[in-house]
Amino acid sequence: MEQIPYNVIGITGNPATGKKTIGKIIAKRLSYDFLNLNQLALDKGAIRGHDDYGYIVDLKSMKKYSREEIMGKKIIIAGHLLPSISQKKKLIS
Secondary structure: OOOOOOOEEEEOOOOOOOHHHHHHHHHHHHOOEEEEHHHHHHHHOOEEEEEOOEEEEOHHHHHHHHHHHHOOOOEEEEOOOHHHHOEOOEOOO
């Protein structure tokens, strides 16, 4: 298999479009770790509340937790929150 030049690959999009499913498949094929941002928010208690649409996530905390999770790994990150916790060309800064 061809060498992938990236250590971190992000998959984002609307909720319920298959980000987690395809992310896990890609991670397995590339021998990368997989990070589900929604699950990370729940596991780390980064939920600030709830509204008619779902959970309200503490984005500042998610930036910190995500950075900790990706350090030194080859990883696929999936979640619709990804654009909210990353900056162009500088993931999770």
